[in-house]
Amino acid sequence: MNPTVARRTVLAAGVAGAGAVALAACSSKKSGSGSATGQAAGQTSGQTVAKLADITVGRCVSAKLADGSPAIVARPSDSTAACFSAICTHMGCTVNPAGAELHCPCHGSIYDALTGAVKQGPAPKPLPKIAVHVANGDVVTT
Ligand code: FES
Numbered sequence: 001m002n003p004t005v006a007r008r009t010v011l012a013a014g015v016a017g018a019g020a021v022a023l024a025a026c027s028s029k030k031s032g033s034g035s036a037t038g039q040a041a042g043q044t045s046g047q048t049v050a051k052l053a054d055i056t057v058g059r060c061v062s063a064k065l066a067d068g069s070p071a072i073v074a075r076p077s078d079s080t081a082a083c084f085s086a087i088c089t090h091m092g093c094t095v096n097p098a099g100a101e102l103h104c105p106c107h108g109s110i111y112d113a114l115t116g117a118v119k120q121g122p123a124p125k126p127l128p129k130i131a132v133h134v135a136n137g138d139v140v141t142t
Contacts, residue, residue: 049073049132050139052081060097060113062086065141070094071130072102073139076114081139084116084127095127102127 049063050073060074063083070086072095086095086102093106101119102111109123116127131142 045141047141048138049083049141050081052079052134052137052139055081055139058100058114060102062097065130072097072113072116072127073132074114079134081132081134082114082116083130083132083139083141084111085130086127088123089118089125089127090121090123 047066049065049071050061052075055061055073055075057075057078060072063071063073065071072084072086074082074084076082087093088095088104088106088109090104090107090109093104095102095104095109095111097113100113102113102116104110104123107122108120109118110120111117111123111127112119116129118124118126132139133142134140
């Protein structure tokens with residue numbers, strides 16, 4: 001075997017494996033379509049949505065609000081958190097964490113996982129923000 005090709009093959013496999021690990025560390029239990037409300041419904045003040053320590057800095061996790069609607073909890077810095085509805089603003093599918101991005105499985109929209117901003121359409125607008133703060137290591141709705 002050509003050593004250059006073999007090295008490329010090994011590197012490609014390593015990159016793919018690392019991507020799979022990152023995706024697993026920042027993935028939801030479920031994926032696929034969700035409700036078509038496009039709203040951050042179910043926002044209840046004082047609800048713990050995640051533990052800050054469970055989120056890698058610069059990444060996010062999937063969570064559920066009090067009414068069961070899907071949300072994303074991100075950790076932009078060591079001591080801060082951000083939360084968004086996980087309902088795609090295009091047609092209401094549930095977006096999934098993918099490293100520092102959120103991917104919609106329905107039509108390919110991509111959002112910034114830390115801000116909810118649209119990075120690639122067809123989503124017409126950012127994911128709705130859900131106000132949260134960090135209290136005793138918990139990410140709590142405000
Ligand atoms: S519902 Fe998300 S891209 Fe269409």
